[in-house]
Amino acid sequence: MAETKPIWTEGTVAGITHRTQNLFSLQIDADVAPFAAGQYTSLALDVDGERIAQPYSILSAPQNRPLEFFFYTQPDGQLSARLSQLKTGDRLWVQRKPEGSFTLQQVPAGKALWLLATGTGVAPFLSMLREGSLWQRFEQVHLVYAVRHWDDIAYNELIMATREHFGERFSFIPFVSREKREGCVHGHIPASISNGTLERVAGHPFSLDDSQFMLCGNPGMVQDALAALEQRGFTRSSEGRHGHITLEAYW
Ligand SMILES: Cc1cc2nc3c(=O)[nH]c(=O)nc-3n(C[C@H](O)[C@H](O)[C@H](O)COP(=O)(O)OP(=O)(O)OC[C@H]3O[C@@H](n4cnc5c(N)ncnc54)[C@H](O)[C@@H]3O)c2cc1C
Ligand SMILES: NC(=O)c1ccc[n+]([C@@H]2O[C@H](COP(=O)([O-])OP(=O)(O)OC[C@H]3O[C@@H](n4cnc5c(N)ncnc54)[C@H](OP(=O)(O)O)[C@@H]3O)[C@@H](O)[C@H]2O)c1
Structure with a gap:
C-alpha cells in the first residue's frame, strides 16, 4: 500500500x-x-x-x-x-494532522486506570491529565513514572496539582532505577508487576474485572510489562477486541 x-x-x-x-x-x-x-x-x-x-x-x-x-x-x-x-x-x-490510537477512546471502561511510563513516555499521560475526561471514566488513576535518576522526573508541579485536586483518586508512583530515593520505588515496572510491589505501593490490587493499563515509552519496558500483565491473566486490547492493556513503544 x-x-x-x-x-x-x-x-x-x-x-x-x-x-x-x-x-x-x-x-x-x-x-x-x-x-x-x-x-x-x-x-x-x-x-x-x-x-x-x-x-x-x-x-x-x-x-x-x-x-x-x-x-x-x-x-x-x-x-x-x-x-x-x-x-x-x-x-x-x-x-498538520496528529495521529495514533493511544487514546482513552481506545480504552474499555473500568474502575482503575494504570498509566505506566518510562522517561518521555509520560507525555501522553500528562496530556490526558490536563484534558481531564479520564475522571469521568475512571474512579481511580495511578500514574507510574519510571526514570533513571530523580532529576529526570519532569512536570512535578502538574503532578502535584493533580494530586491536590483529586486527592485519593490519584496516586503518583515514581520509580527511580539508578539511585535510592525515599518515596520512590527502586527498580523496574515489569518486576514490580510480577512481584506485587506495584499493587502494594499503590495500596490497590489489580482486578481482571475493572483494571485498565496503558503502557508507554521504552520498548523493553512495554514488552516486559505486557508479558508480566499477561502472566496475571490480563489481555491486550485491539481494534474490535476489549482487553485490559493499550500500549505505545517509542523506538
Ligand atoms: C509514537 C511515537 C511517539 C514518540 N514520542 C516521543 C516523545 O514525546 N518524546 C521523545 O523524546 N521521543 C519520542 N519518540 C521517539 C522519537 O520519535 C525519536 O525516535 C527520538 O527523538 C530519536 O530521534 P533522533 O532523530 O534524534 O535519533 P535517531 O537518529 O533516529 O536515532 C538515534 C538512536 O535512537 C535509537 N532509536 C531511535 N528511534 C529508533 C527506532 N525506531 N528503532 C530503534 N532504535 C531507535 C537508536 O539507538 C538510534 O541509534 C516517539 C516515537 C514514537 C514512535
Ligand atoms: N526517550 C526517548 O524517546 C528515546 C528515543 C530514542 C531512543 N532512546 C534511548 O533511550 C535511552 C535513554 O532514554 P531515557 O532517558 O528516556 O531512559 P530509558 O532508557 O527509557 O530509561 C527510563 C527508565 O526505564 C528503565 N528501563 C530500561 N529498560 C527497561 C526494561 N526493559 N524494562 C523496564 N524498565 C526499563 C530504565 O532503567 P535502567 O536504569 O535500568 O536503564 C529507567 O528506569 C538512550 O540511550 C536512547 O538510545 C530514548
Whole structure:
C-alpha cells in the first residue's frame, strides 16, 4: 500500500525549557487539526535540503495552545539533538494532522486506570491529565513514572496539582532505577508487576474485572510489562477486541 505523505504546516517555537542535560520541552505555535489526548504528530527540520522528521507525543491538552512536547536528546540523533538547539522564534515543520490510537477512546471502561511510563513516555499521560475526561471514566488513576535518576522526573508541579485536586483518586508512583530515593520505588515496572510491589505501593490490587493499563515509552519496558500483565491473566486490547492493556513503544 502506498504511504501517505504528511501535510506540513510551519510552526514557531514559543518557548523552550531545558530540564536536565538531555531532557527538554518545546512550546510550539502551529495550526494543527483537532486531536485527542495521547495522540502524536511529526516534527521536522530541513537539513541540507532534506526534511528530517520524527513522531512526538503531544503533551499539551487538545484544548490548549501553544502545543507542548517533551524530549529526550539522543546526543548523536538526527533530529532530537537539533530540536534541543532551537530558540524562541525559530521555525520548524509540524505535521498538520496528529495521529495514533493511544487514546482513552481506545480504552474499555473500568474502575482503575494504570498509566505506566518510562522517561518521555509520560507525555501522553500528562496530556490526558490536563484534558481531564479520564475522571469521568475512571474512579481511580495511578500514574507510574519510571526514570533513571530523580532529576529526570519532569512536570512535578502538574503532578502535584493533580494530586491536590483529586486527592485519593490519584496516586503518583515514581520509580527511580539508578539511585535510592525515599518515596520512590527502586527498580523496574515489569518486576514490580510480577512481584506485587506495584499493587502494594499503590495500596490497590489489580482486578481482571475493572483494571485498565496503558503502557508507554521504552520498548523493553512495554514488552516486559505486557508479558508480566499477561502472566496475571490480563489481555491486550485491539481494534474490535476489549482487553485490559493499550500500549505505545517509542523506538
Ligand atoms: C509514537 C511515537 C511517539 C514518540 N514520542 C516521543 C516523545 O514525546 N518524546 C521523545 O523524546 N521521543 C519520542 N519518540 C521517539 C522519537 O520519535 C525519536 O525516535 C527520538 O527523538 C530519536 O530521534 P533522533 O532523530 O534524534 O535519533 P535517531 O537518529 O533516529 O536515532 C538515534 C538512536 O535512537 C535509537 N532509536 C531511535 N528511534 C529508533 C527506532 N525506531 N528503532 C530503534 N532504535 C531507535 C537508536 O539507538 C538510534 O541509534 C516517539 C516515537 C514514537 C514512535
Ligand atoms: N526517550 C526517548 O524517546 C528515546 C528515543 C530514542 C531512543 N532512546 C534511548 O533511550 C535511552 C535513554 O532514554 P531515557 O532517558 O528516556 O531512559 P530509558 O532508557 O527509557 O530509561 C527510563 C527508565 O526505564 C528503565 N528501563 C530500561 N529498560 C527497561 C526494561 N526493559 N524494562 C523496564 N524498565 C526499563 C530504565 O532503567 P535502567 O536504569 O535500568 O536503564 C529507567 O528506569 C538512550 O540511550 C536512547 O538510545 C530514548
